[in-house]
Amino acid sequence: MKTPFIPVELPPHTLDINRFVQILGEANRSLSRYDGMIHTIINPDVLLSPFITEEATQSSMIEGTLATVDDVYACEAGVNLGGGKEADIVEIENYRKALEYASASIGDRPFSLGLIKECHRLLLDGVRGSTKTPGEFRQEQNWIGRPGASMENATFVPPSPLIVEACLDGWMRYLQTDHVDPLVQSAIMHAQFEIIHPFLDGNGRIGRLMIPLFLYVKGVLHRPMFYLSAYLEAHRDEYYARLHGVHEYDEWEAWIQFFLRAIDSQAKENVRRSAAIIRLYEDLxxxxxxxxxxxxxxxxxxxxxxxxxxxxxxxxxxxxxxxxxxxxxxxxxxxxxxxxxxxxxxxxxxxxxxxxxxxxxxxxxxxxxxxxx
Incomplete structure (x- = not known):
């Protein structure tokens, strides 16, 4: 019988930063260029609002929803899409509300477990998972596997609920250090949160939502408006495989390299899209x-x-x-x-x-x- 996983204490002791110096430099340059562009925009909340909807849609797609950005906007306009998409769109809208709430809150309060729980409550409000203690860390054992899988044949069994809060306390203490470059630290932050899996549902979306907040708190971003889910959805199989490699084989370096490639690629794509939106706005x-x-x-x-x-x-x-x-x-x-x-x-x-x-x-x-x- 599989037993609950016990996370390593952070930072990982096996980490050799020299193995990803090149991609780390590239990711920092790409993200800095994107952040610089955002910093010069007079009205980023207007021009880049589609990015928030795109992030909410892509992050939800990773968890199995099928609605597109076009579907979300059409539904908001009152179109009855049918085909069960309305439930997907409510989940997407909840993610967007949680993201907007977190982004608005983070300037006035610390990055904390309390804020994470509030975001989780918004995420699961009135949707599937709404019966799984929204806004509360789990008090029972969960596991990850194919639909209907038992704990015995699960892909991964997260930590026992008896140690979840202790794991989160250690995770939060690590986030308050400056042990390594913030981009590497954000990769470690995300993986460890997914390993702890502190909620009964919604862990992936909350974990992805925290990435821009953490980078903002660390001073990497002027605004918490950088989203990775489009890249992670496009590379979903590798995303899950690299996370699996962390808890199964202690492959932190492979995970961090993947995460840094994601930041580099998504930052470059966001520069292209942001510049195009600015040009369109001026043209119109x-x-x-x-x-x-x-x-x-x-x-x-x-x-x-x-x-x-x-x-x-x-x-x-x-x-x-x-x-x-x-x-x-x-x-x-x-x-x-x-x-x-x-x-x-x-x-x-x-x-x-x-x-x-x-x-x-x-x-x-x-x-x-x-x-x-």
Whole structure:
């Protein structure tokens, strides 16, 4: 019978940093370039809001959801997608809420177990896993394996619930040290959290959510807006294999090298997408001004960038600073000018759905090259 795993005390004693000096340097340079770009953007919350939705979608996909970014935005606009996707989208929206809550909180409070538990409570609110003590560390044994697997034939059996909090205390003490480069430390942080597996559900998503928070606390990022889940989803098999290698064979170096490659690759991709979004925003400024002939042109543009799939009634609600009749008139002018495209025809009580397709294509990586990057 398999027995619960007992995590090694951090930092790992087998670590030879010289074996990944090159990729560490590359990852730091790529991440620094991305962070520098974000630091110069006047309104990153507007321009990069699609990144948050993309992260929530990709992180949830790793755990088995099927909904896409387009599905999330369409559902928010009131489209009934069918096929059971609504439940997936609620999970994605919960992840986004937890991520936004954590990002907003981290500037005013320390990185703590309490914050992690609050994020977990938001993550599992009203979705599958909502009966598995959201916001509380587990009090019973769990295990990882194929659906229906017993503990005897599990792939991995995390630590006993009797030592979970002691493991977390040691993990938190390690995070408060400066034992090694923060990127390496973030790799160790993530792997150890997944090994401890302190919740009955949602451990992977919470573990990924913590990466930008930790890098922000360590001063690597000016804003906690760097997300790895797109890379991890694209390399899901290796992601799981490298984590498995850590607890099964003490292969910390292989895991850290994979994690640093993920940071390097995702940072470079984020630079490309960020630059393309900035270019698109600047290119569309004149079109919004010309279409609306209004002092509210930028407000309309910003609202559409943060909700790129919309109905006119829902977008009017978002444009609270504009009188309702004015907002509706401006949006109709944007539609007539062809800045946004029709996504779904009006149907019954549901009004027509429009989308800013160019932004969605860039955010999902479908058409970054079309904007010169």
């Amino acid at each position: 400024k004149e079109q919004f001004r010309h279409a609306t002939h209004s002092e509210h042109a930028q407000k309309v543009q910003d609202a559409i960038f943060t909700m790129p799939t919309f109905t006119i009634p829902k977008m009017v609600e978002r444009l609270k600073e504009c009188p309702t009749t004015t907002a509706r008139s401006l949006l109709n002018k944007v539609v007539q000018a062809g800045i946004v495209e029709l996504r779904y025809e009006a149907s019954g009580r549901r009004p027509a759905v429009y989308r800013l397709a160019s932004l969605l294509d860039i955010a999902s990586g479908r058409d970054v090259a079309g904007y010169g990057y």
